[in-house]
Amino acid sequence: xxxxxxxxxxxxxxxxxxxxxxxxxxxxxxxxxxxxxxxxxxxxxxxxxxxxxxxxxxxxxxxxxxxxxxxxxxxxxxxxxxxxxxxxxxxxxxxxxxxxxxxxxxxxxxxxxxxxxxxxxxxxxxxxxxxxxxxxxxxxxxxxxxxxxxxxxxxxxxxxxxxxxxxxxxxxxxxxxxxxx
Amino acid sequence: xxxxxxxxxxxxxxxxxxxxxxxxxxxxxxxxxxxxxxxxxxxxxxxxxxxxxxxxxxxxxxxxxxxxxxxxxxxxxxxxxxxxxxxxxxxxxxxxxxxxxxxxxxxxxxxxxxxxxxxxxxxxxxxxxxxxxxxxxxxxxxxxxxxxxxxxxxxxxxxxxxxxxxxxxxxxxxxxxxxxxxxxxxxxxxxxxxxxxxxxxxxxxxxxxxxxxxxxxxxxxxxxxxxxxxxxxxxxxxxxxxxxxxxxxxxxxxxxxxxxxxxxxxxxxxxxxxxxxxxxxxxxxxxxxxxxxxxxxxxxxxxxxxxxxxxxxxxxxxxxxxxxxxxxxxxxxxxxxxxx
Numbered sequence: 001x002x003x004x005x006x007x008x009x010x011x012x013x014x015x016x017x018x019x020x021x022x023x024x025x026x027x028x029x030x031x032x033x034x035x036x037x038x039x040x041x042x043x044x045x046x047x048x049x050x051x052x053x054x055x056x057x058x059x060x061x062x063x064x065x066x067x068x069x070x071x072x073x074x075x076x077x078x079x080x081x082x083x084x085x086x087x088x089x090x091x092x093x094x095x096x097x098x099x100x101x102x103x104x105x106x107x108x109x110x111x112x113x114x115x116x117x118x119x120x121x122x123x124x125x126x127x128x129x130x131x132x133x134x135x136x137x138x139x140x141x142x143x144x145x146x147x148x149x150x151x152x153x154x155x156x157x158x159x160x161x162x163x164x165x166x167x168x169x170x171x172x173x174x175x176x177x178x179x180x181x
Numbered sequence: 182x183x184x185x186x187x188x189x190x191x192x193x194x195x196x197x198x199x200x201x202x203x204x205x206x207x208x209x210x211x212x213x214x215x216x217x218x219x220x221x222x223x224x225x226x227x228x229x230x231x232x233x234x235x236x237x238x239x240x241x242x243x244x245x246x247x248x249x250x251x252x253x254x255x256x257x258x259x260x261x262x263x264x265x266x267x268x269x270x271x272x273x274x275x276x277x278x279x280x281x282x283x284x285x286x287x288x289x290x291x292x293x294x295x296x297x298x299x300x301x302x303x304x305x306x307x308x309x310x311x312x313x314x315x316x317x318x319x320x321x322x323x324x325x326x327x328x329x330x331x332x333x334x335x336x337x338x339x340x341x342x343x344x345x346x347x348x349x350x351x352x353x354x355x356x357x358x359x360x361x362x363x364x365x366x367x368x369x370x371x372x373x374x375x376x377x378x379x380x381x382x383x384x385x386x387x388x389x390x391x392x393x394x395x396x397x398x399x400x401x402x403x404x405x406x407x408x409x410x411x412x413x414x415x416x417x418x419x420x421x422x423x424x425x426x427x428x429x430x431x432x433x434x435x436x437x438x439x440x441x442x443x444x445x446x447x448x449x450x451x452x453x454x455x456x457x458x459x460x461x462x463x464x465x466x467x468x469x470x471x472x473x474x475x476x477x478x479x480x481x482x483x484x485x486x487x488x489x490x491x492x493x494x495x496x497x498x499x500x501x502x503x504x505x506x507x508x509x510x511x512x513x514x515x516x517x518x519x520x521x
Contacts, residue, residue, distance in 0.1 A: 034273055038280045038504040052285060067229065068270055071236050075277035082240040083254055083285045167241045177229050 001050065002057045003041070003080075004151055007033050007073030008065025008093040009111075014040040015151045016050065022151060023048050033072045041076070055086055059158050062090040063172040064111060064118040064132070070171045078169040087163035091154060092172050094120035094132055099157040100150035108142035118174050126157065134175040185496060188257045188282070189489035190243070192275030193267025193295050194320075195226045197238045199246040200485035201257070205493025206304045210250035211486045214242050221360050225350075232270030239278050246485075254286060261291035261492030263298060264502070265509035266321070272508035280504050291492040292502035295483075296322060296514055297334075299449040301494060302476035302487035309474050314443050316434055318458070319450035320346030320363070323390045323430075325437055326514070331494055334514040337437055338388025345426060346452045348392035352422050355400050356415045367455050370423040373416030377402065379425035388437050395425055427458050431465045438471050446473045454481035 004015040012033055015024045025044050027036045045052055060077035063070040074090075081088035094109040101107060104124050111118040116136040121129040184203055191198040200211040216234045220226045247253060262279035263272060276292070283290035299322075300315050311331060317324045323340040343351070346363055353362025358369065380398050383391040399422060406413050438446060446466055452458060459475055466473040480487055495501075 032507065034276060034507040035505045038277065038284060042284055042504055067232070068273065071232060071270065072273055072277050074236055075239060075274045076281045078240050079243075079278040079281040080285055082244070083282055167244070170237060171233070173233075179223055179227050179230060 001054050002059060002155055003055055004059045004154065005037070005041070005073045005077050006061040006093070006096070006149065007037055007069045008061050008063055009069065012036055012040065013149060014044055016044045016048065017151065017155055018048070018050060021048075024151060033069050037072055037076060052084070055084060057087040057089070057163070059089045059091060059154065060169075061093050061096055062170065063093055064134075064174040065093050067171070067173065070173075074169060074171055078166045081166040081169075088166050088169060089158045089161050090164060090169055090172070091158060092120065092132060094118060095122075095157075096149055096154055097145055097147055098122045099126050100148055100153050101145035103143060103145070106142050107145050108140045110138060110140055110144050111147075112138075132172075132174055185258045185493065186252070186256060187259050187261050187291070187489045187492050187496065188243075188246070188254070189293070189485040189492055190239075190260075190262040190275040190279050191295070191298070191483055191485040191488045192235045192239070192271050193263045194271060194483055195220055195231045196483045197235050197242045197275075198483065198485035199242045200489045201246060201250045201252060202305075202486060202489030202493065205301075205490050206306065208305055208486045209252070210246050211484060212242050212246040212249065213484055214238050217361065224360050226268070228268045228270055231268060232274060235271050235274035239274055243278070254282065257286065257288060259289040259291055259492065259496050260286070261293050261488055261495075263295045263488050264292035264506055265294060265512035267295055267508075267510065269508055269510050276506065276508045280506065284504060289496065289501040290504065290506070291495050291500070292506045293488045293491045293495065294512055294514055295488075296324070298487040298491045300326070300328075300447060301491040302449050302480040302484075303447045303474050304490040305476065305480055305486055307474045307476075309445050309447070309472070311445070312441075312443055313445035313447055314434070314437050314441065315447040315449065316430070316462075317450040318345050318430065318448065318452035320344055320350065320452075322450060323392070325388045325433060327437075327441060332498060336513075338390065338433065340390040340392060341383070342391055342393035343396060345390070345392055345430070346450075348396050348426060349452065351396045352399055352419070355396075355403055356413075356419065358415075363452065363455070366419045366423065367457065369416050369419035370457065371420075373414065373418070373420030375421040375424045376414070376417040377421035379421050382425065382429040388433055390429060390433060392426060395422065423457055427461045430458065431461050434462060435465050435469065438466075438469065444471055446471050448473065448475045449481065451482045454478045
């Protein structure tokens with residue numbers, strides 16, 4: 001059983017995959033990720049009569065996106081993985097969008113914030129073409145994929161990625177903050 | 182009654198702390214991961230940096246605490262954390278991690294007010310009776326509180342502007358003393374004499390405090406002396422400042438103790454670690470026959486042990502919080518207790 005947590009944007013997505021069954025819960029929230037995320041996780045287990053003790057792995061989106069949003073998802077994910085002693089994978093929000101979309105061309109994922117753009121480019125086989133970056137201009141020359149998540153594809157993509165140590169799970173902020181410059 | 186073990190998390194500012202407290206008064210293990218080195222670089226706490234470090238450290242601090250206590254998460258009866266007041270981004274890391282533990286182990290989740298934690302820090306190693314007067318002195322608060330019982334808080338007075346710790350930090354800035362300012366002002370004051378004339382602070386009938394006037398006074402004084410080409414004696418100025426604000430605290434507290442005719446007094450909060458303030462209040466209390474209690478210095482500054490002590494009071498009263506609990510930057514004490 002695999003739990004998926006995404007809190008990087010205003011759409012909170014919680015998904016649970018048990019054998020071939022996939023359960024998904026989403027919720028739009030501007031400033032209340034803390035109010036909804038844990039209850040959504042609790043409900044997804046309860047509503048489907050599943051036990052947290054059967055969880056084998058957590059996949060959590062670690063950004064880029066809302067700093068506070070990311071930290072809420074990651075605090076929950078790393079603490080649960082630590083407590084349950086199970087596998088954990090982080091996935092970039094840009095990567096999550098890229099692997100959710102299938103095209104026969106190179107593809108780009110772009111997330112806009114108030115000052116610029118987070119950009120990531122993959123080829124059609126989901127190999128990165130360049131490192132994720134932050135730019136004040138959207139200089140992306142590729143087909144931009146739709147911002148939609150396909151949980152099954154994300155789970156497939158993470159299949160061959162080694163589990164991380166929950167203690168070392170970090171956010172993927174991409175951008176530097178003012179004091180670090 | 183069966184022993185109750187509470188695992189408490191504190192992350193309201195720049196310290197990630199986890200503690201295991203037995204029956205509200207016994208500190209089984211406490212780990213404090215301070216970010217002070219990082220924030221010294223910037224001359225103060227940068228909220229975004231603090232939040233990032235909390236996220237990186239949280240599970241390691243939990244693990245280290247369990248390790249020191251020689252316990253496992255299965256042995257814990259309830260999970261508690263600070264939910265307010267504090268830096269929102271920092272609080273959220275502790276709140277979410279604690280809710281996750283409570284969910285995984287199906288044990289109560291207790292949302293604790295940070296200020297309540299400061300007051301109940303006195304429970305660790307002390308025994309005292311109610312009613313009493315409690316003074317919280319910290320970087321964000323200067324509150325005089327009447328507690329008729331363990332779970333009743335009545336604000337008698339508060340600061341009208343800066344908190345006392347804030348004033349210490351600002352004076353440290355004016356005197357060019359490094360971060361953390363408060364303890365450095367205290368160090369300098371120790372070696373000086375109160376040779377500078379200080380203003381009278383808020384000499385009225387209320388139980389309120391004020392610390393921004395004296396900060397401005399010191400700022401002007403330093404500025405004027407520089408203009409005249411005079412050297413400032415930092416030791417004497419720190420000492421004059423400390424004497425002045427301490428007598429302000431002592432006067433107001435004494436007035437409250439006499440008016441309500443109470444025999445018990447508690448002090449808490451980060452500034453309660455200041456030896457001069459502790460001693461001055463103690464002398465005043467002895468002179469009017471009041472028993473004064475203070476936490477050990479290590480329980481004055483931010484720590485999770487005090488959150489565990491406060492959480493035990495909430496636990497006894499079955500004041501559990503839902504998983505939808507959000508962090509709050511501001512919250513008054515009354516809100517923490519739902520009366521039945």
